[in-house]
Amino acid sequence: MEDQPIIKRKKIVQGDGHHGGAWKVAYADFVTSMMAFFMLLWILNVTTESQKEGLADFFDPSIPVSANSSGGDDLLFGDGLSGDAHLASDGKTILQGPALSxxxxxxxxxxxxxxxxxxxxxxxxxxxxxxxxxxxxxxxxxxxxxxxxxxxxxxxxxxxxxxxxxxxxxxxxxxxxxxxxxxxxxxxxxxxxxxxxxxxxxxxxxxxxxxxxxxxxxxxxxxxxxxxxxxxxxxxxxxxxxxxxxxxxxxxxxx
CATH class of the missing domain: 3.30.1330.60 (OmpA-like domain)
Known part of the structure; x- marks a missing residue:
């Protein structure tokens, strides 16, 4: 009886010994998102109505403001630009349309x-x-x-x-x-x-x-x-x- 050849099949398992690192990336994204969410809640809690209007107007493309302005002294402490007269301040100038005499x-x-x-x-x-x-x-x-x-x-x-x-x-x-x-x-x-x-x-x-x-x-x-x-x-x-x-x-x- 002739000897039969013995064939050994090796199972190849891909991936490193720590089951991959994708979960770390997903977890970091989750933590970052939660931090941004709680930061948003904090900002909404500490700002006044006029400051919220200033924030909203800053991101409104339909309202023209100067490059250094958000409707007030800075982004969080500005006043809204809504109303008949759209005013903006960069600390030195009051911007508006035609002035009244x-x-x-x-x-x-x-x-x-x-x-x-x-x-x-x-x-x-x-x-x-x-x-x-x-x-x-x-x-x-x-x-x-x-x-x-x-x-x-x-x-x-x-x-x-x-x-x-x-x-x-x-x-x-x-x-x-x-x-x-x-x-x-x-x-x-x-x-x-x-x-x-x-x-x-x-x-x-x-x-x-x-x-x-x-x-x-x-x-x-x-x-x-x-x-x-x-x-x-x-x-x-x-x-x-x-x-x-x-x-x-x-x-x-x-x-």
């Missing part, structure tokens, strides 16, 4: 403010630097509580009416606060601090009502040094002024 702005503001604030509670004047809108205290209806800088319903109502015109103007804005000559008794807090705090409160309310943060150029307090009435204790001296600056009066570095 001082006379047109004055007419629009006078019509709106007289209806809300009442006669004698606002004053609009033309100055060499631009248009000045003053919100005045009256004995019957003060815009601030005596000696305080907290918001009041009356101030909120007046600024809510003025803000759309301030936004539409496309101007840089200065805000100044003024007080009467009454002094604080036994406190280090003075009319200087009070006038600045009131001006800054007016600025914050304007921003809340849609005026871009980047529109504001200066916030100052003058205490009782620039009275509007001869009687230094007159309620008329307690006032907030918004100055809409003409571009030609602005320093070159701030235009």
């Amino acid at each position: 001082d006379e047109e702005l004055a007419r629009k503001l006078a019509t709106s403010l007289d209806r809300v604030a009442g006669e004698g509670a606002t004053k609009i004047t033309l100055s060499p630097e631009g248009l000045r809108i003053e919100l005045l205290d009256t004995a019957e209806q003060p815009i601030f509580r005596l000696g305080e800088a907290g918001r009041t319903k009356r101030l909120e109502e007046i600024i809510a009416v003025a803000a759309p015109v301030l936004r539409e103007s496309g101007r840089r804005i200065k805000v100044s606060g003024h007080t009467d000559s009454m002094q604080f008794a036994g406190r280090a807090y003075t009319n200087w601090e009070l006038s600045v705090d009131r001006a800054n409160m007016a600025r914050r309310l304007a921003v809340e009502n849609g005026v871009p943060e980047g529109a504001f150029y200066e916030v100052t307090g003058h205490a009782d040094k620039l009275p509007a009435a001869e009687n230094s204790a007159s309620p008329e001296n307690r006032r907030i002024a918004f100055h809409l600056l003409n571009p030609e009066t602005m320093p070159l570095t701030a235009r």
